[in-house]
Amino acid sequence: MKLRGRSYRYVGPAEPMELVRPGAAGRCIRSAADFAQWAAGLPAAELSEPFTFVVDTTGVLRLAPRRSEHVVCAGGGPVLSAGEIGFGRESGRWVVRTVSNQSAGYCPDTDSWPAVAAALDAAGLGRPPGGFTHEVVFRRCPACGQLNIVRDEHYVCVFCDGSLPPTWNVDPSSGESCTARRGWCR
Numbered sequence: 001m002k003l004r005g006r007s008y009r010y011v012g013p014a015e016p017m018e019l020v021r022p023g024a025a026g027r028c029i030r031s032a033a034d035f036a037q038w039a040a041g042l043p044a045a046e047l048s049e050p051f052t053f054v055v056d057t058t059g060v061l062r063l064a065p066r067r068s069e070h071v072v073c074a075g076g077g078p079v080l081s082a083g084e085i086g087f088g089r090e091s092g093r094w095v096v097r098t099v100s101n102q103s104a105g106y107c108p109d110t111d112s113w114p115a116v117a118a119a120l121d122a123a124g125l126g127r128p129p130g131g132f133t134h135e136v137v138f139r140r141c142p143a144c145g146q147l148n149i150v151r152d153e154h155y156v157c158v159f160c161d162g163s164l165p166p167t168w169n170v171d172p173s174s175g176e177s178c179t180a181r182r183g184w185c186r
Contacts, residue, residue, distance in 0.1 A: 011106065
């Protein structure tokens with residue numbers, strides 16, 4: 001499947017990247033049967049809370065337990081979206097009840113929803129019609145380099161009171177490594 005849109009590389013701390021192992025990426029969900037088979041092996045308590053998800057660059061939904069690192073779920077690679085997703089049963093089929101782009105490791109923009117929608121549609125899983133049920137707006141402060149979550153459309157850095165840009169800017173376009181400078185992105 002060829003999808004349009006931005007891909008997001010991992011911009012989180014180095015430690016979770018060290019957990020990536022061959023063959024340990026999240027479970028690929030290509031169909032409702034894939035999800036049902038996977039869900040059948042999970043305890044009810046785990047099914048009652050959201051999962052970590054990514055949409056890989058081929059457009060496939062990958063799932064892992066909630067407290068899993070997104071970068072591990074993605075196998076260390078770039079993604080089209082990432083966040084948390086919760087499921088429930090409705091009219092005899094699995095549907096998405098909640099879905100967010102909450103991933104501090106990838107910090108996907110809210111405009112990554114079409115990739116999530118396409119992956120869910122391809123897998124035959126019901127989804128919310130309007131987009132993420134909970135949107136997280138990520139911005140990097142141009143003044144101090146810190147990652148921020150914008151709340152209530154208040155585009156001001158919580159670390160230095162600098163202005164945050166109106167458009168997504170989390171991944172440095174120059175490819176500059178800021179590990180030594182700030183310690184949270186690579």
